[in-house]
Amino acid sequence: DTAVSQTPKYLVTQMGNDKSIKCEQNLGHDTMYWYKQDSKKFLKIMFSYNNKELIINETVPNRFSPKSPDKAHLNLHINSLELGDSAVYFCASSQSRLGEQYFGPGTRLTVT
Amino acid sequence: GENVEQHPSTLSVQEGDSAVIKCTYSDSASNYFPWYKQELGKGPQLIIDIRSNVGEKKDQRIAVTLNKTAKHFSLHITETQPEDSAVYFCAASIAGNQFYFGTGTSLTVIP
Numbered sequence: 001d002t003a004v005s006q007t008p009k010y011l012v013t014q015m016g017n018d019k020s021i022k023c024e025q026n027l028g029h030d031t032m033y034w035y036k037q038d039s040k041k042f043l044k045i046m047f048s049y050n051n052k053e054l055i056i057n058e059t060v061p062n063r064f065s066p067k068s069p070d071k072a073h074l075n076l077h078i079n080s081l082e083l084g085d086s087a088v089y090f091c092a093s094s095q096s097r098l099g100e101q102y103f104g105p106g107t108r109l110t111v112t
Numbered sequence: 113g114e115n116v117e118q119h120p121s122t123l124s125v126q127e128g129d130s131a132v133i134k135c136t137y138s139d140s141a142s143n144y145f146p147w148y149k150q151e152l153g154k155g156p157q158l159i160i161d162i163r164s165n166v167g168e169k170k171d172q173r174i175a176v177t178l179n180k181t182a183k184h185f186s187l188h189i190t191e192t193q194p195e196d197s198a199v200y201f202c203a204a205s206i207a208g209n210q211f212y213f214g215t216g217t218s219l220t221v222i223p
Contacts, residue, residue, distance in 0.1 A: 004155075041199055043156070043213040055210070090155050098207065100146065103155030 003027050004104035006091050012110045013081060021076045021107045023091030032074035033092040033101065034066060043090075049074050050097060081111045114139040116204050118214025125192050126222050133217045135202035136184040142204040145185045146211075147176060150199045159200075160187070192221045 004025045013019050025032065031050040037043050047066045048055045054066065063079045078085060091104040115138040125131050135145075143164035148156035162169045162176045162185065169176050173192075178185040189196055202214040 041150075041216045041218075043201060043216075045210050045212075048210065057210070092155075098144070100158050100161065101211065103148075103157065105153075105155050 003102050004091055004093055006089075006104040006107050008107060009105065010108050010110075012112065014112055015081055015083060017081050018077070018079045019081060019109075020078070021089055021091075021109070023074050023076070023104060025072055025091075025093040025102070025104075027093060027095075027102060029093040029095050029099075029102075030071065031094045031097055031099075032068070033094075034074065034076050035090040035092065035103075037088040037090060037106070039087070046076075047074075048097070078109075081109075083111050085109060086111045113210075114142055114204050114206065114212040116202060116212045116214045118202050118217060120217060121215065122218045122220075124220045124222060127192060127194060129192055131187075131189045131192050131196070131219055131221075133187045133200055133202070133219070134184060135186070135204075135214050136182075137204040137212075138183065139204070139206060140180075140183065141206045143207060144205040145176070145178060146203050146205075147174075147187050148201040148203065148213075150201065150216075152198075156201055189219075192219075194221050194223050197221045 007022045033048045034046040046060045068074045088106045092101040094101045118135045146161035149159045150156040173190045175188040200217045203211045205211045
């Protein structure tokens with residue numbers, strides 16, 4: 001029944017490692033997003049992906065790369081993790097860019 | 113790009129009282145304004161939204177007002193209940209392009 005799911009829920013890793021977070025939506029939506037929420041709860045969009053068109057927030061380091069194997073999945077791959085990458089990462093989806101966004105439960109990433 | 117400011121950052125009200133959260137935006141082209149509620153340990157959930165061709169929208173105890181001229185919009189929660197306690201985010205979007213979120217308001221309803 002879960003609309004937008006993410007795995008893992010918690011991820012603890014060391015600096016310099018490479019990690020991936022997976023996202024799946026079963027709503028049949030066309031657009032998916034990745035957001036970063038920092039310790040002050042500030043939500044910032046990282047990527048949106050619609051029909052193979054990727055829009056990147058220019059402030060996102062190129063160590064972050066989204067990968068979409070199909071319309072229902074948008075995974076986030078992070079290379080060479082840094083301490084500042086510690087945050088909660090949310091995946092979201094919407095029917096179109098004009099529609100309501102449904103958020104996943106979040107993945108809390110801690111880089112030590 | 114768009115800049116969304118949200119006030120207050122924290123708000124405490126007695127159960128049964130009303131709560132008001134205000135947001136301002138900078139880009140007059142913004143035309144979609146959703147409000148999200150985020151409970152502890154969960155993702156944000158849409159509670160109400162308004163488009164620029166409407167001045168006010170209500171859904172039971174929740175209402176949103178939009179003043180396009182002044183570029184501000186507000187969330188009103190009446191008859192607050194303890195389960196309304198959460199972090200609330202406003203957002204602004206231009207034709208469904210990137211959503212720009214406010215900085216959040218932590219609402220506490222005191223029983």
